[in-house]
Amino acid sequence: MPCVMLGNFRRVDVHFQRVTKKGREEMSQRILIFMITICSSTLIAYAQFGDISGCVFDSRTGDPLMGANVILVENSQGSATDLDGFYTIRNIPAGRYSLMVTYIGYQQKKINDVEIRNGQLSRIDISVEPTSLEMASVIVEVQANRVSDSYMLTQQRNSVNTQDGIAASQISRSGDSNAAEAAKR
Structure with a gap:
């Protein structure tokens, strides 16, 4: 048996073994059995x-x-x-x-x-199946705010005649006391 010295005081015996054809076949069979076991256990776990x-x-x-x-x-x-x-x-x-x-x-x-x-x-x-919801009729009533800027602009756009006007909100912003003073501006 050959000896190998490692460090100062340690000896390790190294054994060489000849791998025969029969040994290779046994090893291949063991690896095959191991692989089949692993694969089948994975499939069994998944199959649940x-x-x-x-x-x-x-x-x-x-x-x-x-x-x-x-x-x-x-x-x-x-x-x-x-x-x-x-x-x-x-x-x-x-x-x-x-x-x-x-x-x-x-x-x-x-x-x-x-x-x-x-x-x-x-x-x-x-x-x-779709469901149908029946509701009571709803009536929506809208009244225009006749003192707003947008109401005045809408009236001017929709008018057939040329007209001009000033909204109450514009009068209050300008600081004028009445419509005549605001119209002069």
Whole structure:
């Protein structure tokens, strides 16, 4: 056996071993078994969850609904739909769930018994009904403020004849005591 001196007082025996063809095969088999074990444990861990996706759309027009909320009732996992009405909820533990869809101006919809399977993507497209809100009629009455600058300018623009005028607010700003003094300016 060859000896190697390290430092002043330490000796390390170095052993050389010949690797035979049989030894290489055994090593290759061990590496293969190790890799299969690692890969299968990763797949088993991933396979305990599933995903769900789909599209939310208007039941009357068929138009996709952007920004609708899709939520699993049991665990509050959820997603909002994208520009095309699509949603995806990932990493859901396998089992049965209820799916709730809400969107402003539409009736909320609940879908029961949605099954999530290990390692699978479930697709559920959902149509929702628009709600109609009936309101009492509203009457809006507007009166013009006849002493404002904007009222005077509007009257001048809309007049067929050439006219001039001065608003009460202009008189008060100018410091004049009456309309005759303000008109002289």
